[in-house]
Amino acid sequence: MFRRIDHIGVAVEDLDAAIALHERTYGMALVHRETVAEQGVEAVLLDVGENHVELLAPLGDDTPVGRFLAKRGPGLHHVAYQVEDIVAALDELRAAGVRLIDEAPRTGIRNSRVAFLHPAASGAVLTELVQPATLHA
Amino acid sequence: MFRRIDHIGVAVEDLDAAIALHERTYGMALVHRETVAEQGVEAVLLDVGENHVELLAPLGDDTPVGRFLAKRGPGLHHVAYQVEDIVAALDELRAAGVRLIDEAPRTGIRNSRVAFLHPAASGAVLTELVQPATLHA
Numbered sequence: 467m468f469r470r471i472d473h474i475g476v477a478v479e480d481l482d483a484a485i486a487l488h489e490r491t492y493g494m495a496l497v498h499r500e501t502v503a504e505q506g507v508e509a510v511l512l513d514v515g516e517n518h519v520e521l522l523a524p525l526g527d528d529t530p531v532g533r534f535l536a537k538r539g540p541g542l543h544h545v546a547y548q549v550e551d552i553v554a555a556l557d558e559l560r561a562a563g564v565r566l567i568d569e570a571p572r573t574g575i576r577n578s579r580v581a582f583l584h585p586a587a588s589g590a591v592l593t594e595l596v597q598p599a600t601l602h603a
Numbered sequence: 604m605f606r607r608i609d610h611i612g613v614a615v616e617d618l619d620a621a622i623a624l625h626e627r628t629y630g631m632a633l634v635h636r637e638t639v640a641e642q643g644v645e646a647v648l649l650d651v652g653e654n655h656v657e658l659l660a661p662l663g664d665d666t667p668v669g670r671f672l673a674k675r676g677p678g679l680h681h682v683a684y685q686v687e688d689i690v691a692a693l694d695e696l697r698a699a700g701v702r703l704i705d706e707a708p709r710t711g712i713r714n715s716r717v718a719f720l721h722p723a724a725s726g727a728v729l730t731e732l733v734q735p736a737t738l739h740a
Contacts (some may be wrong), residue, residue, distance in 0.1 A: 592678075
């Protein structure tokens with residue numbers, strides 16, 4: 467069902483410092499930057515092989531990532547697995563009794579289709595499914 | 604410097620439940636299981652494409668993962684990036700001023716060579732470098 471790890475999501479307080487660490491120190495290529503107002507974040511994607519690191523800076527305190535930072539501080543926020551058909555994957559997980567945050571996919575970064583599983587159903591790991599735009603039918 | 608995400612490490616309280624979730628519900632293949640007494644964990648590796656999920660159950664409360672669970676509960680514990688030459692990678696990071704937990708690589712799961720960066724130097728993300736055994740010279 468899952469093709470690979472699409473990305474890890476990292477909650478950051480200082481986006482410029484996090485970009486410098488990943489781009490200059492780790493040598494990852496910055497490939498995308500997007501403000502996702504609906505999710506209250508500024509997001510930056512960097513390539514690491516076929517995987518990505520997604521840096522997430524909150525647009526305000528009263529956003530999911532803002533609340534995460536206030537509670538836990540910066541660090542690993544979620545893991546995203548890449549799927550070929552997100553609707554089929556959600557159907558399969560629903561049939562297996564997995565609780566979902568998103569019953570249907572919504573639009574994510576770079577026009578991907580994404581959905582989150584409920585952490586209570588995924589071993590306390592916030593888990594996202596991603597169907598990249600380039601795999602769309 | 605980094606070839607891909609080698610794995611994400613997940614701290615778990617109930618290893619059997621975590622294996623069932625990843626193997627049965629997510630459809631990942633369990634490829635390795637090892638007790639690493641020196642690190643105080645029982646570790647399980649599952650394949651997801653060329654990446655892995657590493658489930659970590661502590662052998663006792665007074666172990667790094669045991670203390671992590673007591674403080675933060677189960678969830679994402681670290682990310683590991685795969686490198687071709689871990690000694691060269693550590694040299695490069697040291698030259699860039701990155702603080703390291705392991706100045707020299709030590710033996711990790713499946714005879715890999717591993718080293719951890721200090722979270723204070725890696726944006727509060729516990730970050731591991733892995734040179735798999737099959738890439739050894």
